[in-house]
Amino acid sequence: MKKPELLVPASSLEVLKVAVVFGADAVYIGGEAFGLRAKAKNFSPEEMREGIRFAHEHGVKVYVTANILAHNRDLPQVEEYFRQLKEIGPDALIIADPAVFMLAKKICPNIERHISTQANNTNYGTYLFWHELGAKRVVSARELSLEEIKEIRRRIPADMEIETFVHGAMCISYSGRCLLSSFFTGRDANQGACTHPCRWKYYVMEEQRPGEYLPVFENERGTYIFNSKDLCMIEHIPDLVQAGIDSLKIEGRMKTALYVATVARTYRRAIDDYCEDPALYEKNLDWYRSQISNCTYRQFTTGFFYGKPDENSQIYDSNTYFRDYTFLGIVEETDQAGRCHIHQKNKFSVGEEIEVMKPDGSNVRTVVKGIVDEEGNAMESAPHPQQSLWIDLGTVTARFDILRREEASAQL
Numbered sequence: 034m035k036k037p038e039l040l041v042p043a044s045s046l047e048v049l050k051v052a053v054v055f056g057a058d059a060v061y062i063g064g065e066a067f068g069l070r071a072k073a074k075n076f077s078p079e080e081m082r083e084g085i086r087f088a089h090e091h092g093v094k095v096y097v098t099a100n101i102l103a104h105n106r107d108l109p110q111v112e113e114y115f116r117q118l119k120e121i122g123p124d125a126l127i128i129a130d131p132a133v134f135m136l137a138k139k140i141c142p143n144i145e146r147h148i149s150t151q152a153n154n155t156n157y158g159t160y161l162f163w164h165e166l167g168a169k170r171v172v173s174a175r176e177l178s179l180e181e182i183k184e185i186r187r188r189i190p191a192d193m194e195i196e197t198f199v200h201g202a203m204c205i206s207y208s209g210r211c212l213l214s215s216f217f218t219g220r221d222a223n224q225g226a227c228t229h230p231c232r233w234k235y236y237v238m239e240e241q242r243p244g245e246y247l248p249v250f251e252n253e254r255g256t257y258i259f260n261s262k263d264l265c266m267i268e269h270i271p272d273l274v275q276a277g278i279d280s281l282k283i284e285g286r287m288k289t290a291l292y293v294a295t296v297a298r299t300y301r302r303a304i305d306d307y308c309e310d311p312a313l314y315e316k317n318l319d320w321y322r323s324q325i326s327n328c329t330y331r332q333f334t335t336g337f338f339y340g341k342p343d344e345n346s347q348i349y350d351s352n353t354y355f356r357d358y359t360f361l362g363i364v365e366e367t368d369q370a371g372r373c374h375i376h377q378k379n380k381f382s383v384g385e386e387i388e389v390m391k392p393d394g395s396n397v398r399t400v401v402k403g404i405v406d407e408e409g410n411a412m413e414s415a416p417h418p419q420q421s422l423w424i425d426l427g428t429v430t431a432r433f434d435i436l437r438r439e440e441a442s443a444q445l
Contacts, residue, residue: 036308037278040096040196041297042286046076048293049084049095051363054433055294055392056301059094060084061127063286066114067099067107067225081121094124098286099137100149101224103130115140125169128152138167145169147196155181157188160195170194172282175203175264179276179338186277194279200296200325201284203261203336205231231261265333267299267321270307270314272338289378291360294390294435295328302394324394327358327437361387361436362422372405372423373430381438382414389428390435399428 041057043049052060062084063075076084085095097118103111111133118126119141126144128134129151137146147170148154148163155174163171173182175198186195204211211222213230220226236246264284266273273281281304283296303321307314362375381387383404389397403425404412415422424436 034274034308035277035279036304037274038280039297039300039304040280040282041293042283042288043084043293044075044285044287044289046080046084047363048288048290050087051290051294051433051435052297053088053091053093055297057093057297059096059124059280060088061096061098061282061286063098064114064118067101067103067111067133078117078121081123085121085123096125096127096147097123098127098149099133100127100129100151101133102151103133104224108132108136112136112140119144127172134166134168142167148172150174150198157185160185160189160193164190164193168193170196170280172196172198176337178340179272182276182278195277196280196282197273197278198264198284199266199273199281200264200300202331203264203334205261261331262334263331264336265325266335266338267303267325268318269335269338270300270303271311274304274307289360290363291358291390291435291437292328294392295324298390298392298394299324358388358437358439361438364389364430364432364434364436366432367430368423370425371427371429372403372425373434373436374421374423375436377415377420377422378418379438380414380416383412385438387426387436387438389426389430390437391431392433397428399426401425402427 038058039056040059040061041052043052043060043062049060049062062081064081065075065077081095081097088095099111099114099118101107115126115137122144124145125147126137126141127147127149128137129149134146134148137144146168148168150172152159152171153174154160154163154171155177160171170193173185173195177185177197182195182197189195206213206222211227211231214220214222214227217230218228220228238244238246266281281300283293283300285292285296299321302317303314306317360378361381362377364373364375366374368374381401383401385401386398387401389399391397401424404415405423405425406412407421407423412422426436
């Protein structure tokens, strides 16, 4: 049985390091241009170098997205960008546009080229086309079923890899090629500037009653008619492995470190358990289910993996985020007194019960015993984001442990 790669997103250098420590086999990131997450923090060349160095020291690969659909004006800058990436040395480039692909092949031939889902990869002929041009891997369209993926696996060379999204946000548009953002705001999703209008709240207006907006109530918050549930395949790892998928991809290049750590840790253990012993995987299913819901999420769906969703398993629904935990910070270092240093993400106070989330799968409940700022001043609470603090938790912590607080489950 071939163990698939676990591929995890990173929105920043800090999140990349968390992804590596919490179990990723590979991490995908965006540079400052030509990726489809223009609103993400993305990586400067210096951060990219440091991230690749850190990942490689831990045996983890780094892939860089360059998956815009390019216009004429983009190509000279893409060429310059690839010359820079050749020197930086990521393990692969994720590309959608044929012209961009050919530039990468010419300028940095020793860096693997992976074909983005944005290229609408829905059949084995497309895979063979890209293989003949020199692509190492193709990311399957989210609209494919497991049966279709199995047939692709049978019909392509053994050395060609299949990468498939298995967790995270779904898009209402075919393989992410959306025009809603351009229509409403002039910001082109296919150039990385999507404003996510599929998540907005809409009303119905009858043409003979202009200005009279009619809400379609599905719950007390209204309806979100374009809004997709989140993909989650944690309960179906056996099917994914048996389909011959080489890389299981997590969506979320704009997500927090808490989200990335939670999802990476859970899928890491599920993959390892199944490949070690399928019975162990079945035994731990409840743990996977409980852990995967510890980050911010929408309702879950298996998407198109088991065929086109019917009326009983509709993807698009009145659907908003749920949050069970609040992200407080990442342990950056510890001192001889047993305190840990963090840059605080959300407010917390002395006396509160919180959790220390560890890469090995354990979660340690503890109480905040003391908070001290950089000047040594004791504080009762930490109300301001990004405060540099030393925290006494009365328990052993290590670098990259994540601090979080459990909340009553709430819709956002």
